[in-house]
Amino acid sequence: xxxxxxxxxxxxxxxxxxxxxxxxxxxxxxxxxxxxxxxxxxxxxxxxxxxxxxxxxxxxxxxxxxxxxxxxxxxxxxxxxxxxxxxxxxxxxxxxxxxxxxxxxxxxxxxxxxxxxxxxxxxxxxxxxxxxxxxxxxxxxxxxxxxxxxxxxxxxxxxxxxxxxxxxxxxxxxxxxxxxxxxxxxxxxxxxxxxxxxxxxxxxxxxxxxxxxxxxxxxxxxxxxxxxxxxxxxxxxxxxxxxxxxxxxxxxxxxxxxxxxxxxxxxxxxxxxxxxxxxxxxxxxxxxxxxxxxxxxxxxxxxxxxxxxxxxxxxxxxxxxxxxxxxxx
Amino acid sequence: xxxxxxxxxxxxxxxxxxxxxxxxxxxxxxxxxxxxxxxxxxxxxxxxxxxxxxxxxxxxxxxxxxxxxxxxxxxxxxxxxxxxxxxxxxxxxxxxxxxxxxxxxxxxxxxxxxxxxxxxxxxxxxxxxxxxxxxxxxxxxxxxxxxxxxxxxxxxxxxxxxxxxxxxxxxxxxxxxxxxxxxxxxxxxxxxxxxxxxxxxxxxxxxxxxxxxxxxxxxxxxxxxxxxxxxxxxxxxxxxxxxxxxxxxxxxxxxxxxxxxxxxxxxxxxxxxxxxxxxxxxxxxxxxxxxxxxxxxxxxxxxxxxxxxxxxxxxxxxxxxxxxxxxxxxxxxxxxxxxxxxxxxxxxxxxxxxxxxxxxxxxxxxxxxxxxxxxxxxxxxxxxxxxx
Numbered sequence: 019x020x021x022x023x024x025x026x027x028x029x030x031x032x033x034x035x036x037x038x039x040x041x042x043x044x045x046x047x048x049x050x051x052x053x054x055x056x057x058x059x060x061x062x063x064x065x066x067x068x069x070x071x072x073x074x075x076x077x078x079x080x081x082x083x084x085x086x087x088x089x090x091x092x093x094x095x096x097x098x099x100x101x102x103x104x105x106x107x108x109x110x111x112x113x114x115x116x117x118x119x120x121x122x123x124x125x126x127x128x129x130x131x132x133x134x135x136x137x138x139x140x141x142x143x144x145x146x147x148x149x150x151x152x153x154x155x156x157x158x159x160x161x162x163x164x165x166x167x168x169x170x171x172x173x174x175x176x177x178x179x180x181x182x183x184x185x186x187x188x189x190x191x192x193x194x195x196x197x198x199x200x201x202x203x204x205x206x207x208x209x210x211x212x213x214x215x216x217x218x219x220x221x222x223x224x225x226x227x228x229x230x231x232x233x234x235x236x237x238x239x240x241x242x243x244x245x246x247x248x249x250x251x252x253x254x255x256x257x258x259x260x261x262x263x264x265x266x267x268x269x270x271x272x273x274x275x276x277x278x279x280x281x282x283x284x285x286x287x288x289x290x291x292x293x294x295x296x297x298x299x300x301x302x303x304x305x306x307x308x309x310x311x312x313x314x315x316x317x318x319x320x321x322x323x324x325x326x327x328x329x330x331x332x333x334x335x336x337x338x339x340x341x342x343x344x345x346x347x
Numbered sequence: 348x349x350x351x352x353x354x355x356x357x358x359x360x361x362x363x364x365x366x367x368x369x370x371x372x373x374x375x376x377x378x379x380x381x382x383x384x385x386x387x388x389x390x391x392x393x394x395x396x397x398x399x400x401x402x403x404x405x406x407x408x409x410x411x412x413x414x415x416x417x418x419x420x421x422x423x424x425x426x427x428x429x430x431x432x433x434x435x436x437x438x439x440x441x442x443x444x445x446x447x448x449x450x451x452x453x454x455x456x457x458x459x460x461x462x463x464x465x466x467x468x469x470x471x472x473x474x475x476x477x478x479x480x481x482x483x484x485x486x487x488x489x490x491x492x493x494x495x496x497x498x499x500x501x502x503x504x505x506x507x508x509x510x511x512x513x514x515x516x517x518x519x520x521x522x523x524x525x526x527x528x529x530x531x532x533x534x535x536x537x538x539x540x541x542x543x544x545x546x547x548x549x550x551x552x553x554x555x556x557x558x559x560x561x562x563x564x565x566x567x568x569x570x571x572x573x574x575x576x577x578x579x580x581x582x583x584x585x586x587x588x589x590x591x592x593x594x595x596x597x598x599x600x601x602x603x604x605x606x607x608x609x610x611x612x613x614x615x616x617x618x619x620x621x622x623x624x625x626x627x628x629x630x631x632x633x634x635x636x637x638x639x640x641x642x643x644x645x646x647x648x649x650x651x652x653x654x655x656x657x658x659x660x661x662x663x664x665x666x667x668x669x670x671x672x673x674x675x676x677x678x679x680x681x682x683x684x685x686x687x688x689x690x691x692x693x694x695x696x697x698x699x700x701x702x703x704x705x706x707x708x709x710x711x712x713x714x715x716x717x718x719x720x721x722x723x724x725x726x727x728x729x730x731x732x733x734x735x
Contacts, residue, residue: 025576032572083628169407170621171593177627180604192604265569267597267625275567310573316539316563318573 022311027187029307035195035264037303038202042257043280044287044295045209046109046250052290052340053226053246056127059134060112062277063141064251068105068258069268070145072097073172077163081176090176094259102255109251112137113243121243146270173267198260205256206296209249213292218245226290279322286326288336297337301325392681393433397461398423398674399440401452401477401488402469406443410619411663412469415491417655418667419466421647424654426675435678438462442473449473450480457484463688464489464674466667471495471542478503487689489673491666494615494639495542499709507692507706509669509699511639511715513542516614517549519717519734520587520637524554527719527732528610528635530585532559534578536598538590539563546614547589559583564594571598575605588613596625603630610635618662618720618728628726635731636720641665641701642730669699 022029043065050058075097085093116137120130144151149168152158158165180192213219218241224232225242233239261276262268279302287298302322309321329337400419403412419437427434440456442449449468456462457480465481465488468474474493481488482503489507496514498506524530533554537547544563551558560581562574575598578586586602586609588595595617602611603626613622615638623631643651643660647668651660677691696705705713721731 021577021580025580028576029573032576036570036572170410171596171625173596173624173627177600177629179629194604265597266600266627267569267593269593271567272569275569307573311576314563315574315577316565319565 019312022308025189025311028189029311030304031186031189031191031195033304033307034300035198035303036306037283037300038199039257039261039264039299040276040280040283040302041296041299042202042205042253042260043276044284044299045206045253045292047281047284048287048289048292048295049222049246049250051284052292053222053242054117054121054130056117056130057134057281058112058117058247058250059131059277059281060116060138060141061109061250061254062273062280063138063145064105064109064112064273065254065258065261065276065280066142066145066268066270066273067108068101068255069262069272070172071101071104071255072259072262073174073268074164075100076174076176081174083175083177085176090178093176094263097262098256098259101258102252105255105258106248106251108141109247109254110244112141113247117247118240118243142270142273148270169270171267171269174262178263178266194264198264201256201260203296205253206292209253210292212249218242222246282322282326286329286336288333288338288340290340291336291338294336294338294340301337393430393679394681394683395433395435396463396678396683397436397438397459398464398466398671398678399438399456399459399462401440401449401456401465401467402442402473402492403444404439404441406445408444408470410621410661411492412441412444414661414664415466415469415667415670417651417658417660418491418664418669419671421650421654422668422671422675425650426679430679433678435675436461440467442468444470444473446472446476449477453477453480457481457486462486463683463685464677464692466491466670466674468493471498474498474506478506481505485685485689487674487685487692489670489692491670492640492663496545499711503710504693505689505710507710507712509666509673509701509704509712511717512711513546514549515715516637516639516717517546518553520546520612520614521550521553523635523637523719523734524550524585524587524610524612525557527734528585528612530557530583530610532581532583533557533585533587534559534581534583535561535587536574536578536589537561537563538566538568538588538594540566540590542616543590545589546616547587550587550589554587564590564598566591566594568594569597571601574598575601575607578602578609579605579607583609585610585612588617591616592619592622593625596622596631599626599634600630612637614638615640615662620661620728623722623726623728628722628724631722631726632724634722636722636728637717637734638662638720639715639717641716641718642720644700647700665700669701669704672699673704 046061116133146169149165152161152165180194182190182192184191221237221242224237225239283298283302284295287294305325306318306322310318400416403409423435423437440452442452469492471493482505487505494512496512524533535547535551535558537543562577595613599611611634613636618636618638640662643665648660673695677688682688682691702716703714707713717734719731719734720728723729
């Protein structure tokens, strides 16, 4: 307990940084649920493809172990754009291949759920077997660097060293902590604005509220679904970049645990609620760190899930309640 | 020297993939090191024979298996050059390191009557699953890497391993932290796996009062924030991590990023270029990795590169060579049945590449040597010292 109080700020700030990444991934779950009442279990793979895009961009530019700050920033901006494009693309592909055919036929939600789980495995294994896939296509020679160690961890070739910026309590807040938290908040803010203010955002909320009325009012629901998946993918791409800055290593199944955590964060905050995803992610990240400090690191997941159960007991719809359609706009 | 780089690892992994394509359907692969018609003029003592490699050539753990396969190939090539009249063939059985896949594969090995000895199984899990079958068939196995202490307590007459088990590694690791690194305060972390917890508990017990704190993380965890805070707060000047390279690398990286300056020490589970890959060269630098595995000598490295073009020996390559050499010596002395070869291995007592090769009645190697490696400035894992 003494340890917890002595290192309260350090535990809280690193928890917030971790929670920011959960929150960004949670957005993808929450938006798709809000609009389609469907849990997109393949979203963790959307995130994982983003992390690999970051690594590949670094490979592509031949980044070494040490990069000047300027070139590192350039690389990170480039890799974030690529990660957003790739994650957004994978999300759109998911919508097209795994969902739209089912939604068109009005199949039960459960079928779409199974389709999502299947898509998740297919995407993860495609990444884990990328060397074989390249082999089939005869590209192994040209892509060696990108497909090597397909089932192993791949790390950024460049070491990103966090520099201390300023002190809160006795903890030196680093550039990486600040970057991750600020970037996540900015993205959240932008997305929130988009959903609340833009024409397409209004369409999303309309479909979430009542798909058939929205269609009667001239909202193109297919378009809305696409935008929903795309936005979730873009956020996952940003999350992937921040994750690689913080952790720096990924592998073909890296999405799984993070996906579970992000989904938990979404439920914690109230699934279907954008601001809820933010709150849920941050609360979960901090709770994990506090739990680790008070009870023990091996209990951190137990703490997180007990917290989830307790919150759902008192607020069955999550901290901020379920609402995308019923948005106060 | 114990040289290994990430690019070598990439090549090995790529090779694993291409090899895997060829053998995924049948799970076994004949490596033609002998022409089949060479038995016409066999001498009275030595008859052509087949030995098997049993372990992963594809899958998550392929790197270790391929290191051993490479070592076996060096030994077989050498033997065949010296015995042109009785060439030995190797058959590789790819278990992917998975105990479930290993069981039916062991039956295949046992039913292949041409096989009189096995190098492997590579891992403890698959050794445990297949041990009874090999024992019943009387087929001698020499593992170059299975280190679970319990494996030799089952009364399998056929099981042998040529390196110290986990129970011998922890006292040596504790000694290294105390005597070589002169640690005053040590922190012990494990990953809750059977291997990691076992070895970390052993180290903590032997370090005794030096231990200022312990923590447990999880396999596949990537963010070690609270653990890093605990280690820093404890004022420890050395950390023992019991677990595997993926988490070890990330923990080392996050510790250095947080400004911790002590020694990062881990065991054979982390003794892999993957550790440096995950940590980055800067954070991995000067990390210490203990291992019951020996370092490759320059001559062995040269032989290895000749037998396996474009590849360098890695963890357990030298042990693979030694394991195969024991079997090959027996074949060279005219042992051509499974029972003869088993008796021969039980009585074996010759100097090998890594140590004096001799087994006790349970199949443990008589002489155990634990080495400490360190990560040098270039990110290579090089031999530091033998722990005495």
